Amino acid sequence: MKISDQIEGIFPTLPRQERKVAMIAVQKPEQVQQMSISELASQASVSNATITRFVKRLGCGNFASFKISLARGDDEEAEPKTDESDATANVLDFYGKVLRKTRQKLNAEELRQAVDWIKASHRVYLFGIGSSGYSADEFNQRLMRMGIYSTAMTESQIMAMIGSLTGPDDLVIALSNSGRTLAVNEAVNLVRNQGARVISITSYPDSPLTKLSDLSLLVQNTRFIDNSYFINSQFSIMYVIDILTTLLAQDERFSQKMSRTIDMVEDKRLSSFGGN
Numbered sequence: 001m002k003i004s005d006q007i008e009g010i011f012p013t014l015p016r017q018e019r020k021v022a023m024i025a026v027q028k029p030e031q032v033q034q035m036s037i038s039e040l041a042s043q044a045s046v047s048n049a050t051i052t053r054f055v056k057r058l059g060c061g062n063f064a065s066f067k068i069s070l071a072r073g074d075d076e077e078a079e080p081k082t083d084e085s086d087a088t089a090n091v092l093d094f095y096g097k098v099l100r101k102t103r104q105k106l107n108a109e110e111l112r113q114a115v116d117w118i119k120a121s122h123r124v125y126l127f128g129i130g131s132s133g134y135s136a137d138e139f140n141q142r143l144m145r146m147g148i149y150s151t152a153m154t155e156s157q158i159m160a161m162i163g164s165l166t167g168p169d170d171l172v173i174a175l176s177n178s179g180r181t182l183a184v185n186e187a188v189n190l191v192r193n194q195g196a197r198v199i200s201i202t203s204y205p206d207s208p209l210t211k212l213s214d215l216s217l218l219v220q221n222t223r224f225i226d227n228s229y230f231i232n233s234q235f236s237i238m239y240v241i242d243i244l245t246t247l248l249a250q251d252e253r254f255s256q257k258m259s260r261t262i263d264m265v266e267d268k269r270l271s272s273f274g275g276n
Helices: 003-013 016-027 029-033 037-044 048-057 063-073 087-105 108-120 131-145 156-165 182-194 208-212 235-249 252-273
Strands: 123-127 150-153 170-175 197-202 215-218
Touching: 003 016, 003 063, 016 029, 016 037, 016 048, 029 063, 037 048, 048 063, 087 235, 108 170, 108 197, 108 215, 108 235, 123 131, 123 182, 131 150, 131 170, 131 235, 131 252, 150 156, 156 182, 170 182, 182 197, 182 208, 197 208, 197 235, 208 215, 235 252
Parallel strands: 123 150, 123 170, 170 197, 197 215
Antiparallel strands: none
8 A cells, every 4th residue: 555545544533733744745745755754843843753653653754754755656657458348437538528618718818807896806606506505605605714715606686686775895606517506606796786707717709797797717517528337417516616726826815824724724624533
C-alpha cells in the first residue's frame, strides 16, 4: 500500500496536530520530500516531536525513512487495462470531455469580474431549483466558510420574496443549465428591478436567464456529450464553482477565514473518532 493511501486511511483517527502534518504530506508530497523535519514542523505549526510520532505511527523508523516511502509512492502507476465496456474508463472520458469543452467556453476576464463582484457585494444570494439547488447549497457553504455573507435560495416562493428585497449592493448568482427555469427567471427579473447585479451560470448563450444577467459564465451541457450516461448534470457548473472559489481563496483575507472554519468543522466532525 502506498504511504499516501495509508495516511488517508488513518486520517480520521489521528490526533489534531498530526492531522496537520498528514494533510501537508498527502497534498504536497514532492515538497515534503525536500524538507527537513524542522521545516515541515514550521509549515504545519507543530513540534518536531509531533512529526516523529506521526511517522512512527506509519511504521517508519524516522523522518528520513518516511520521506523515502513518500518518494516511492510518487512513482507513476501503470494505467489499468480497460475495454470499451469498462464503466470506469467511459465515465472518466466523459468527465474529461465535459471539462475541456467547459474550459473552452470560459473567459478568464469574466471569471475575474465575477470574483470582483462577489468581493464587493454586501450580500450574495445563490438561486437554483432542483439539481441546481444542490449546487447553490454547495457554493453557499464555500462562501460562508470564507466569511462572505451568502444565502442559498432553492424554493421558488422564497426566491421571489428575496428577489424583491435585494438592493444595489447585493449580488445574485443564478444557476440553471437550461437558463429557462421559470421560477429562477422570475426571481432574477425582480432582482433586476431592484438594481442588484446578476451573474448566471448556464449552458445557453441565448437563454432567457442569460439575457437577464449582467454577466454569464457559460458551461458545457452534458447532454451534448452523451445523454446515455446517468451522470450528474451539474458537473460543469461545479467546475465553475471550483474555479471561482479557487480564485477567491487567492485573497489572503478569505483563505485565512476558510482555514479557520475548515479546521473547526474538521475538529467537530472527527471528534467522534477520538482525535484530539
